[in-house]
Structure formats: structure tokens, C-alpha cells
Amino acid sequence: xxxxxxxxxxxxxxxxxxxxxxxxxxxxxxxxxxxxxxxxxxxxxxxxxxxxxxxxxxxxxxxxxxxxxxxxxxxxxxxxxxxxxxxxxxxxxxxxxxxxxxxxxxxxxxxxxxxxxxxxxxxxxxxxxxxxxxxxxxxxxxxxxxx
Amino acid sequence: xxxxxxxxxxxxxxxxxxxxxxxxxxxxxxxxxxxxxxxxxxxxxxxxxxxxxxxxxxxxxxxxxxxxxxxxxxxxxxxxxxxxxxxxxxxxxxxxxxxxxxxxxxxxxxxxxxxxxxxxxxxxxxxxxxxxxxxxxxxxxxxxxxx
DNA sequence: TCTAATCCCATTGACGCCCATAGTGCCCCA
DNA sequence: TGGGGCACTATGGGCGTCAATGGGATTAGA
Numbered sequence: 217x218x219x220x221x222x223x224x225x226x227x228x229x230x231x232x233x234x235x236x237x238x239x240x241x242x243x244x245x246x247x248x249x250x251x252x253x254x255x256x257x258x259x260x261x262x263x264x265x266x267x268x269x270x271x272x273x274x275x276x277x278x279x280x281x282x283x284x285x286x287x288x289x290x291x292x293x294x295x296x297x298x299x300x301x302x303x304x305x306x307x308x309x310x311x312x313x314x315x316x317x318x319x320x321x322x323x324x325x326x327x328x329x330x331x332x333x334x335x336x337x338x339x340x341x342x343x344x345x346x347x348x349x350x351x352x353x354x355x356x357x358x359x360x361x362x363x
Numbered sequence: 364x365x366x367x368x369x370x371x372x373x374x375x376x377x378x379x380x381x382x383x384x385x386x387x388x389x390x391x392x393x394x395x396x397x398x399x400x401x402x403x404x405x406x407x408x409x410x411x412x413x414x415x416x417x418x419x420x421x422x423x424x425x426x427x428x429x430x431x432x433x434x435x436x437x438x439x440x441x442x443x444x445x446x447x448x449x450x451x452x453x454x455x456x457x458x459x460x461x462x463x464x465x466x467x468x469x470x471x472x473x474x475x476x477x478x479x480x481x482x483x484x485x486x487x488x489x490x491x492x493x494x495x496x497x498x499x500x501x502x503x504x505x506x507x508x509x510x
Numbered sequence: 511t512c513t514a515a516t517c518c519c520a521t522t523g524a525c526g527c528c529c530a531t532a533g534t535g536c537c538c539c540a
Numbered sequence: 541t542g543g544g545g546c547a548c549t550a551t552g553g554g555c556g557t558c559a560a561t562g563g564g565a566t567t568a569g570a
Contacts (some may be wrong), residue, residue, distance in 0.1 A: 221418075222447035222462070226560070231515090235560050259436075305516065307560085329444040332422070336444070347445060350437045355405045357434060373550070378525085382550050452526065454550085 218243055220266075220330035225340050227325055233309040234326045240335055241308045245346065252302040254337065256319045263316060266334035271299065273333070278308050365390055367413075367477035372487050380456040381473045387482050388455040391416075391428055399449040399457065400482070402442065403466045408489050410463060412449070413481035421444065 220240055228234045236252070244252065249267040255274065257264055264270070288295075302310045316322055320339045327338040338346070367387055375381045383391075383399070391399065396414040406412055412416075421442050428435045449457045463469055467486045474485040485493070 217419075219443075221443055223444050229561060230563080233561090238559055303516095306518080309560090311515075329440075330446075331439065332443045343444075346440075350440050351405060351445070353437055354434075354441055358405060366546080376551060378552090385549060386553090450526085453528075456551090458525075 218246065219332050220335040221332070223327055223329040223343070225325050225327045228312055228322075232311050233305070234312055235307070235309050236304060237328050238308065240330070241304070244304075246323070250304055252304065253299060254302050254316070255299040257336070260321050260336075260346065261339070262318060262329075262346075263337040264334055265302070265337055268301070270334055321351060364394070365393070366479050367482040370474055370476040372472050372474045375459050375469075376459070379460075380452070381419070382454070382456050382457050382474050383451060385455065387475060387477070388451070391451075392455075397451050399451065400446060401449050401463070402446045404483070405441075407483075408467050408486065408491065409476075409493075410467060410484040411478070411481055412484055415448070418446065493500055 218330065220243065222239070224237050226234050244267045247267050247269070248267075251268055252265050253268050253270045254263045254265045264274075266273075276320070300313070300315050302313075304310055310321060314328065316337065320337060321338045321342060322337070325340050327340045327341060327343040329336045329338055367390065369386070373381050373382050373384065391414045394414050394416065396416075398415055399412050400415050400418045401410045401412045402417075421438075425435060425438055425442070428438070447460075447462050451457055459469060459473065463484065467484060468489060469484070469486045472487050474487045474490040476483045476485060477492060
């Protein structure tokens with residue numbers, strides 16, 4: 217199964233490293249990568265992460281999708297300046313840099329959340345909060361529709 | 364027979380495993396799958412479960428939705444981050460993870476309930492309670508209509 | 511030279527894979 | 541028609557493998 221799915225929380229060790237869940241790691245490695253590309257989400261305190269090909273994919277998505285994007289330069293700046301590569305070591309761990317911590321609020325634990333074609337990195341409580349907000353919104357919407 | 368029908372309760376063993384009812388298992392295996400896709404129901408303390416094609420089906424409806432709507436993001440998050448694959452072992456058992464327990468309240472026994480195109484996983488007492496609530500509601504409705 | 515990143519190895523606990531057994535229903539044959 | 545045996549399900553458990561984590565040693569960079 218080659219989709220990023222489900223979520224799990226791992227601990228950051230004394231050296232600031234955290235294991236990428238094997239499930240997710242395998243998908244990236246199967247594509248022949250040992251690096252991850254991480255991008256700060258625009259709307260959420262989370263990072264969108266995937267293999268390096270994610271960069272080009274996001275490039276395309278933004279071009280075609282966002283009617284308010286001002287220029288190609290802006291998009292390129294966003295993708296490159298607000299993104300970062302994360303090297304995985306031999307054991308499949310990444311070091312949690314300030315780049316990650318600042319945007320997410322991560323301190324001691326990291327939640328990895330699947331998003332089909334890529335995955336996200338969250339501070340566990342933030343993830344939980346977002347999860348329940350999403351559930352509430354969807355339940356509400358459903359209730360309106362069935363009325 | 365390719366519909367999920369009826370309900371039955373199985374015990375969780377010391378290693379946290381539970382047999383998926385053969386009836387249900389056969390349907391999934393006939394479609395060539397050894398994995399299940401589970402999703403936490405929005406309005407019930409139960410999980411909706413089916414073969415991986417269940418996710419594919421949901422994904423398709425997502426694709427056709429408006430990509431700018433917040434609902435699309437919410438749905439994607441709900442389907443992928445709040446969903447999970449459950450691996451069946453050679454004997455057709457799944458391990459009951461915290462992912463299942465938290466949402467359903469399952470501890471020692473699991474009730475599997477058919478729902479036509481998929482099935483549900485319940486904590487037995489919750490299932491029973493829900494069942495009688497549904498019966499009451501239906502009876503009530505019928506009474507109103509015949510008045 | 512000192513700090514930080516990288517490589518390598520150890521531990522432990524969980525999970526997958528395998529086989530065993532008891533209970534039950536079904537079929538077939540006497 | 542009734543009994544024996546076959547087939548299969550649910551359940552229990554042994555054991556090896558692997559993932560997550562911790563930490564020492566070595567290298568690179570400031």
C-alpha cells in the first residue's frame with residue numbers, strides 16, 4: 217500500500233532526533249529517496265512532508281490552483297525559502313530543526329499524519345485540536361445536509 | 364453473497380488480536396485484499412471498515428469536489444489522517460490498537476456489524492445501546508405516520 | 511578546539527508468521 | 541435416520557524479526 221495513511225506519535229530523543237514511522241519511510245524509500253522535503257503549511261501549524269518530488273508537485277498545484285497567487289516569483293520563493301530538506305539517517309530518523317519547531321510548536325514529541333500523497337508533521341496537541349475541529353465541522357455540515 | 368450482513372461479537376486475546384468474522388473476511392479476501400481500511404465514524408462511537416477500495420471510493424468523490432472549499436481539506440484530513448489500515452494476519456485476525464479503542468471504548472470484546480457495502484466495529488454494549496435506540500426511533504416514526 | 515552532525519551498535523518491546531487445539535456444523539455413508 | 545468423520549472457525553501461544561529509542565564513537569564544520 218503506497219499511500220500515506222493514519223497517524224502516530226514518536227518521541228524526540230536527547231539528540232533531537234525522531235524516527236519517521238516505518239510505514240511512511242518505506243513509501244519514500246521505495247521511490248528511491250533518502251531525503252524528505254518539508255514545507256510550512258499556509259493555513260495550519262503543520263508541515264507538509266514527502267519525497268523531493270513533492271516540491272515539483274506543489275509547484276504545479278500552486279500554479280494551477282491558486283488564483284490569488286501574485287507572481288511566479290512569489291510561488292517559487294514560497295516553495296524554496298519556506299521549504300527545507302530533511303536528511304534521514306541510516307535508521308530512518310530526522311533531526312528536528314528550529315525550522316520545524318518554530319512553525320509547529322514541537323518540543324518533545326512529533327505526530328506524523330498521513331495525507332494520501334504526502335504526510336504532515338504536527339505538535340501532538342495541535343494535531344489533536346485540529347482533528348476535533350475538523351470532526352466538528354464535518355459533523356455539522358452533515359447535519360445541515362440531512363435536514 | 365457479497366454484502367456485509369448481520370452482527371457477531373468476538374473476544375480479544377491476550378495479544379490484543381481479534382478474529383474478523385469469516386463471513387466478512389471472505390468478502391474482503393474475495394476482492395483480493397488482506398488489509399482493511401478503517402475510518403472513525405463522525406456521529407457514532409464506531410468504526411466504518413471495508414477493503415481498501417472503500418478509501419478509493421471516498422477519494423474519487425473528493426476529487427470531484429471543489430478543491431478550494433475548506434470542506435475538501437477537512438474531508439481529506441478526515442479520510443487520511445483519521446483513517447487507518449488494519450492488517451489481517453494469516454488467520455484473519457486484526458490487532459486492536461489504541462486507534463480503535465479510543466474512539467469506540469473497546470476493551471475485551473468486539474462487535475462486528477454488517478452495513479451492506481461495509482461493516483462496523485463496536486464496543487458490544489455501545490452497539491446494543493445504539494441498536495435499541497434505533498429501534499425506538501423507528502417505532503416512534505412509524506407510530507407518527509400511522510396516526 | 512569545541513560543538514554539532516553523522517555513523518554505528520545495543521536494547522527492548524511490539525508485531526508478524528507460524529502451528530496447535532477445541533468447539534461446531536455439515537455431509538456422507540452405513 | 542443416525543453416527544462418524546471431515547472442514548472450518550475462533551482462539552491460544554511460541555518464536556523470530558523489526559521498529560523505536562538510547563547512547564558511544566568518529567568526523568566535519570565553525
